[in-house]
Amino acid sequence: MLPAYWDETHHALKSSLDGWTQRHIAPHADQWEDDGHIPDELFIEAGNAGIMGIGYPEEFGGSGGDIFHSLIAIESLIRGGSPGTAVSLGIHSIAIPPILALGTPEQKQTWVPDVLSGQKVACLGITEAGAGSDVAGIRTTATRDGDDYIIRGSKTFITAGTRADFVTLLARTGEDPHGGLTFFILPSNTPGFRVGRNLKKMGWCASDTAELFFDDCRIPASYRLGEEGSGFLGAMSNFASERLTLAANCVSIAQLALDRSISYSKEREAFGRPIAHFQVNRHKLAEMATKTAAARAFVSVTAANYRNGDDVTSEVAMAKNFAVEACSFATDSAVQIHGGMGYMRESLVERLYRDARLYPIGGGTTEIMRDLIGRRLIG
Numbered sequence: 065m066l067p068a069y070w071d072e073t074h075h076a077l078k079s080s081l082d083g084w085t086q087r088h089i090a091p092h093a094d095q096w097e098d099d100g101h102i103p104d105e106l107f108i109e110a111g112n113a114g115i116m117g118i119g120y121p122e123e124f125g126g127s128g129g130d131i132f133h134s135l136i137a138i139e140s141l142i143r144g145g146s147p148g149t150a151v152s153l154g155i156h157s158i159a160i161p162p163i164l165a166l167g168t169p170e171q172k173q174t175w176v177p178d179v180l181s182g183q184k185v186a187c188l189g190i191t192e193a194g195a196g197s198d199v200a201g202i203r204t205t206a207t208r209d210g211d212d213y214i215i216r217g218s219k220t221f222i223t224a225g226t227r228a229d230f231v232t233l234l235a236r237t238g239e240d241p242h243g244g245l246t247f248f249i250l251p252s253n254t255p256g257f258r259v260g261r262n263l264k265k266m267g268w269c270a271s272d273t274a275e276l277f278f279d280d281c282r283i284p285a286s287y288r289l290g291e292e293g294s295g296f297l298g299a300m301s302n303f304a305s306e307r308l309t310l311a312a313n314c315v316s317i318a319q320l321a322l323d324r325s326i327s328y329s330k331e332r333e334a335f336g337r338p339i340a341h342f343q344v345n346r347h348k349l350a351e352m353a354t355k356t357a358a359a360r361a362f363v364s365v366t367a368a369n370y371r372n373g374d375d376v377t378s379e380v381a382m383a384k385n386f387a388v389e390a391c392s393f394a395t396d397s398a399v400q401i402h403g404g405m406g407y408m409r410e411s412l413v414e415r416l417y418r419d420a421r422l423y424p425i426g427g428g429t430t431e432i433m434r435d436l437i438g439r440r441l442i443g
Contacts, residue, residue: 065135065312066364069371074132077118081140084113089144096270097415100262102152104185104227110153111182115141120160125177131305131367138309139316145412147317147419148270155224155271157309159186159232161302162247166290175230175249187228189219189250189276190299196221197432199299200241202234204278206248206288213288215250215281218260225274226262228252233278234299237292245295249287256281267418303428304370304380310427311363311384314391314420318356321391321398321416325349328402345401352394359383359390378440381433388423388430395420 067075088109096102110116119134120126134157141150156179163175178184195201204217215235219225231250238244250257260275290298326349329340339345366383370376398413399406406413424430 065132065139065315065367066360069132069364069368070136073129074136077129077133078136078140081115081137082143084115085140085144089141089146089149093144093146093149093270096149097146098269100264100269101226101272102149102270106149106153107182107185109182111180115153116156116182117180119157120176120180121164124164124172125180131308131371134305134309135312135363135367138312139319142313142316143320145320145415146270147313147416148268150313151268152224152271154309155188156180156186158302158306159188159228161305162188162232162234162289162295162298163249165301166247166294166298171249171286171289178229184229185224185227187222187224187231187274189222189225189231189233191219191221192217193220197428199234199245199296202236202245204233204235206235206237206246208237208285209282211285212282213248213285215248215256215278215283217278219276220274221263222274222276223271225276226259226272231276232289234295237295240293242296243293245299246292247289247295247298248283249289250278250281250283254281254283267415267420267422269415304376307380307384307427307433308363308367308370310423311359311366311380311387314384314387314423315356315360315363317416317420318352318359318387318391318394321394321413322349322352322356324412325352325398325401328405332403339401348397348401352397355390355393359387362386378437381428381436384423384427385430385433391420391423 114127117126118137119129122128138150138154160176160179163172179186192202206213206215229252233248233250234245235248236244237246256279258277260277263273265273329345330338332339362383366376366379395417399417402411402413405411408414
């Protein structure tokens with residue numbers, strides 16, 4: 065993000081994280097992409113380095129910081145060459161906020177510190193086969209039975225679901241489409257809980273993605289977060305920071321595709337000279353750089369307004385869509401500049417091209433974002 069919004073702590077964090085990423089991620093990124101997951105030890109290493117706690121309260125083991133500290137972190141991690149790895153390490157950024165927003169002090173102390181230290185992995189269980197962007201369509205149920213709740217249903221497309229120690233789960237406790245939703249903590253050792261397939265994806269290959277099934281899972285009522293019916297508001301409360309993070313993902317991927325394309329175009333020769341000397345390629349690089357810089361500025365300004373406490377609901381949706389388009393253009397152009405090599409799995413830009421396709425879908429589709437913006441424009 066733009067350094068104009070940083071202080072010395074932001075600069076120090078970027079320097080530290082860039083070095084950590086080059087030591088701990090870059091040398092192994094290709095292998096983890098092939099494996100379809102990152103090693104458990106990486107969570108612990110990231111926890112020991114304080115990376116997992118960036119942006120979270122110190123009282124729960126976090127290191128504090130503002131939205132720019134968090135965006136700097138995700139951008140640095142992506143520079144390791146595997147967006148899927150960065151996403152896996154950052155999955156707690158959507159699993160922990162409902163606990164912090166709705167949980168009791170005891171619940172926060174029980175569940176949050178071990179995640180921020182890297183000792184445990186948390187995932188967010190919202191999406192179902194028939195309920196993605198429309199959370200009102202959730203059908204997984206939580207039925208009160210004395211001092212317990214019984215969970216029945218399933219979730220899909222759950223990042224880190226194959227390895228998570230617990231699920232921050234959104235389930236239906238009432239008939240109202242929005243007011244009948246409630247968050248729970250469901251440990252992975254709960255009888256009746258099982259993990260289905262590790263789903264094979266187009267991109268984000270180093271990030272495991274699971275189907276989860278809940279067959280009469282009995283959990284204590286003390287594992288409920290907030291009052292019954294508070295789940296929808298709890299889910300909405302994290303959308304701004306989640307979408308800003310996804311927009312920052314896009315900026316980082318676009319920048320990486322641009323940087324790699326500049327280097328390649330200086331090295332690759334055609335007709336006796338580097339392809340960077342052909343005007344068509346220089347213009348393509350110029351357009352990639354322009355769109356990436358514009359997206360970085362848009363996301364940075366929106367993040368600054370978010371940090372100031374402004375209502376940035378529409379602006380976040382705009383920034384995400386704008387960054388998505390810049391990322392899609394940059395990665396597509398990078399493949400074109402690389403020619404045949406850009407189509408090979410051994411090429412970084414081929415990976416970035418596939419990874420970029422998720423962003424018009426994840427965190428609210430481009431179409432949902434446009435509708436949100438439009439509805440707020442007309443009141």
